[in-house]
Amino acid sequence: MSIIQVENLVKSYTTYKRGSGFGDSVKSFFKREKVDVHAVKDISFEIEEGCICGILGPNGAGKSTTIKMLCGALYPTAGKIDVMGYSPAKDRVKYVKRIGAVFGQKSQLIWDIPPIDSFAMNQAIYDIPDDIYEKRLKEMVELFDIEEVIHKPTRVLSLGERMKCEFVMAMLHKPEIVFLDEPTIGLDVIAKTKIREFISEMNRQGTTFILTTHDLEDVEQLAHRVIIINHGEKVFDNTLESLKSTLGNKKIITLTLAEPYKGETLGGVEVIRGDNAHKVSLEIDLDKQGIKEFLDNLSETVSFLDISIKELPMDMIITRIYNEA
């Protein structure tokens, strides 16, 4: 069942071009050039209940604007958003009571006091009964292992500790949908892993997650569904498996050569990258040439000391989709 329905969503606004340097600044003080920005252009999609959906796109693609419209923080210029029967911006107060959000670059915690006081404030705002609040807080604090952290002032916490507290803050009221805007930005591997485990656990308990990120591991490890936005337009919308096969049935072969590479074609395939004179990478399309056939050709043309065969990396797939769009 669709929990989010977005139809022909558009967000445009007007800004002013201000040039650079002293001359341009003076000029723009008297006359400013208007610039119409079309941040989101006619995007439509539906998201199923219980899904983790990753929204990807390069910087300035319109991901955050889309998320903010879905959260009810921005009014769409045109189009329709229906989330759990609500129009987010129009029914904001009722609607936001049922959602949560974590913005990786904007904190909801109060800087000078411990997170536990911010949590208590949220308990009052969301009108959470004491027993439910205590139970939920205990559960999440244990999951993140932050019993001591929540009693220290927010300003002394590390980024990883703060992000964990941001998650607790956003999920105390047991939201049905949680919007995450770059939740793992700037975090170390351990903190990222902990946060991904938390998201997976909450998803198992029924929470739907909409996630924007530049970290493709977030998507690979969490997302059931991927939407790619570029220049404000949707350029891909399908499962993670479909995304992986979107460029065809391809593998990356990395070879360590016995002799220095001299620019020749190896096994009938072009070299895409040379790390050094002895180590090169090739991209093989298995729909055109089977792996056995390739290895036979390869062993006839070159002698190699080592070989590795890997799936096409996600960043390569995404980069090509961005470039093609």
Add this chain to the structure above:
Amino acid sequence: MKHLKLYRICLRTAFSQALAYRADFVMGSLITLLSNILFPLVTVLIYANGATFPGWNMWEVLLVQSVYSMSTGLASMVLSSIVWVTMDHIRGGSFETVLLKPISPLFFIMATNCDVQSISLFAGGVVMAVISACHTGVAGIGAIGSFLLLFVAGFMVLCGMDLIMAAISFKWVGNSRIPEIFDSISNFGKYPLSIFPQAVRVFAVMVIPVAMIGFFPASALLGRLDPKAYLSIIPCALFMCFGIWLYNKMILLYEGVGG
């Protein structure tokens, strides 16, 4: 009831926040108190040198100014951070963190950003008002009732001013000097209205009713209030309602910043 409970909890949070930096809290409170208490000294100096505000003795003028301090102190405590917090949120693109709360953004900002240091200004105003009233006398219990009514009306004016200033920042990002204009206008409420030209009087009573901030409530205490002054409560209420309406309307213009 729910909002009262919420306000109490948010206020407690705001206090904890203010008390996190003890030296800043103490110094800030003292500086606020001193900088505002020094102002009536000018009035004392004027009268000590033989000059006067025609028709008003020194203690009456000091009473007007202390009521003004009480009003602005209370407004600073409860409301003034709306302007700066709204501006900061808009400039930094973090207003969505406010919009994510299932309550009025105005109420949320007001409750979570109480300027605790302004208590000193309010308390200083109360002390000065009591001292001045001891010298001038108070025109009976009815006068105290009128004072309270008009004091609330004066608070509405300051509320309207703060909301209008905050609302402007949704369209005009970085208007940090606007509060200075409003401060200058509200200063008309610090003096007896009779010393101003007719045009200023009409402005201070009917357009932006700043006379209600200090002059009218103090006049009520002194028994010198023109009954027509009660009519000014209407523009005061309208001014505050306009501020609330404008703020809520301007939120729709919020566009965030690049992500």
